Amino acid sequence: MRTQVKAVTIRDVAREADVSVASVSRVLNGVGRVGEATKDRILHTAERLRYVPHEGARSLITRRTATIGMVLPDLHGEFFSEMLRGADVAAKARGLHLLVSTSHGDSEEAAAALRSMRGRVDGLLVMSPYLDQAFFDRNVPESMPALLMNARGGGGRPFLNVADFDGAVTMMRHLAAVGHRRIAHIAGPDGNSDAAERLRGYYDARPHVLDERYVVRGDFTAASGYAAGLTLAALDPRPDAIFAANDMMAAGCMDAMRDAGLAVPRAIAVAGYDDVPIAHFLQPGLTTMRIDVAALGALALGRLALIIDDADGAAGAGETIVPQLVIRESCGHGRRDHQPASHDDALKGRYVE
Amino acid sequence: MRTQVKAVTIRDVAREADVSVASVSRVLNGVGRVGEATKDRILHTAERLRYVPHEGARSLITRRTATIGMVLPDLHGEFFSEMLRGADVAAKARGLHLLVSTSHGDSEEAAAALRSMRGRVDGLLVMSPYLDQAFFDRNVPESMPALLMNARGGGGRPFLNVADFDGAVTMMRHLAAVGHRRIAHIAGPDGNSDAAERLRGYYDARPHVLDERYVVRGDFTAASGYAAGLTLAALDPRPDAIFAANDMMAAGCMDAMRDAGLAVPRAIAVAGYDDVPIAHFLQPGLTTMRIDVAALGALALGRLALIIDDADGAAGAGETIVPQLVIRESCGHGRRDHQPASHDDALKGRYVE
C-alpha cells in the first residue's frame, strides 16, 4: 500500500517564507490584510515549492467540499452520459466538481454508495428510477441537500421529474394520427418508474387494437429492443407500429426489422423516447419524444446548487419537465432534420455561461 | 451559504453508547479487539443515530480518499462516455469513487482542475490529447500517482497509448484492398495528438492519389464531419472513399453523403475510427477501427490502482493498445454484424468480476 510521500504542506511554505501558517493561509485565500512585502514572499515561495493546498483538509474546516455527488443507475447508453455531461458543464460553470457513482440496480450497493458520500460532497443529485422514497430517506441524512430525479413521490425532498405519462400519450396520439392502428409497445424494465409511466401512457391512450401480445418487456438496452422487435415481427396479425420506451430499444428494434425484412416506416413504424443523439443518426431518423437530457442534467445541477447555497429557499419544491415530440421519418409523414449538433446548440445557448 | 446542520459524529455515538471514540472507531473499522457486549452496544447506537463516518475527515488521517480523479477533455460523444463507463465499472469493482473533471481545451482551466485534485484523490487518470508532458509535470506533483492516456511522450510517467498511427495505416490498406484509389481524410482537430497520429498514418500509407484538397480538417464532432463531407463531395475528381479520423465525423459525413445524393458504399465509401457504439447503428454499418473504449478505460483504471497500491511496481511502464479493423458495410465488401451488445459482452467478459 503506497503511503503518500512528501507532499509540501502549508507549514512548509510558512517555514520557508519565515512567516506563520496563518499568513500563508490569508494570502492564498485572499482574505484579511497582509503586507505587500510578505505577501510577495509567500506567493513566491509557494510557487517555488509548488505548493498546492490539500482540499480534503480544507473542506474539513470549511465545511464545503465544492463537489456534487451524482448517483446514476448506469452509465450505459447515451441517456445517462448526456445527463452527466449537462451536469458537468453546469458544475464547471460554478466551480464545482462531480463525484459520479453508479449503482447497477443493486440496492445494497446503492445504499453503500449513498452513505460513502458523506463528507465528500455538498449535495446529491440522485437519478434513480429504481429506488423508492423510503430507501432514500433511510440512507441519506436529512441534513444532506439533495435533488431527486424521476423518483416516485416527493416525500418533502425537492425533485425534478419528466412527464413520462404525458409524453407517452403524446406519442401514441401521433402514431394514431399518422394512421397506425395496431400499435405495439416495448416496455422498459420492471420496477423502473419511468418505464412504468410510459407504459401507463401507452395503455391510457387506448390503442385501437388492444392485444396483450403487443406489449413486450425490454430492459432499455439495444439488445433487448432487438429481441423484442423479432418477437413482435413474428406476430399475426403483425403490429403496424412499435413504440419503444426508449431510443436504444428502438434502435435495436430497427435492426430487428431490417433482419426481418420489414422496411421502416413503409412496412412498420418505429418510435422511440428520449431523443438521445443517436436518434438522429439512425436510418430512417427516429421519431421520438425529446427530453434534452443534457439540459435536464444542467438544470438539475443548477437547482441543487441553489438548494445548497440557500438552505430554506427552493427546498421541497418540485418541477416537471415536459418532453416534446420530434418527428423524423421512422413513423412516416415526417421530414428529416439536418442539424447533427442541434442538441448541443440548445445546451450551449441556454446553459453555458 | 448553507452551513451543514447537525451531523452526527463519532463523538455523538461514543457519548450515547457510553464508550470512548476509540472504541467506536475500532468497531466500525473492524480493527483491534473489542468486547462483544460493547461492540453490540456501539453498533446498535450507531445504527440508531444513523451515524455515517465523515469520509473527508477519515481520509485526512488515513491518507487515502478511495477516489480516482479522471480528467477528460470533454464528455461529448460516445468516446469519453464509454471510457468513463469502463473506468467506472473497474472502479466500482475495487471500491473506488470517480471524480470526473473536464477541461474543455482551456489550458488555464485544466491546470486549475489538476491542482484542485490534491487531497481529494489518490491518483489521476489523465486523458488529454491536447496537453503536453511539460504542462503535466508543472501541475501535478511528483508524489501524485498518475496514468497518462494518449499523451505525447512518457516523461517517466506510466502511460497507456493507442497505436493510432498503425491503426490508420491498417484502415488505409483495407480501403485500398477493396478497390478504393481516391481516398480522402477528415482529420481531427489541430494540436490533438490522436488526430495527428491518424493523419500521419494516412499520409504514410501513401494513398494512390495524393491531392491536398482530399485532406480536410474537422474537430471530431458530427457537425464538422457533415461540413467536411459536403466539401469533399463537391470536389472534382470526387474521392471514392472518405476516411474520417473518428466515428462521429464519419456519421456526420454519411449524413452529408445522403444529402449530396451519394449512396454509401456504392457511390462512395466512408470509414471511421474508434468503433463507438453508434458505429453499429449507422446505416450502412460503419467500417471502422475498434478501440473498445470501455475496456480501455477499465484497463487504465486497473493499472492506476496497481500503481497506487504499490508505489514502485509498474511505475514508468508504458503500454500500447492496438486497434482492430471492424468491417461492416460502409466501404463495400463487408458483412453486417448482428450483435448490438457486442461491446458490452466483451467488457463484461473481461473486466467485470
Add this chain to the structure above:
DNA sequence: CTGTTAGCGCCTTCAG
C-alpha cells in the same frame, strides 16, 4: 499587519 491557539472529524499509538 502578523502570530498563536483551537479545533474540523477521525484514527492510532500508548498507557491503564
Add this chain to the structure above:
DNA sequence: CTGAAGGCGCTAACAG
C-alpha cells in the same frame, strides 16, 4: 479490552 491524547492539513477567531 478500553480510554486518553496527539495530530492529519488547514482555517478562523483572538491576541499582540
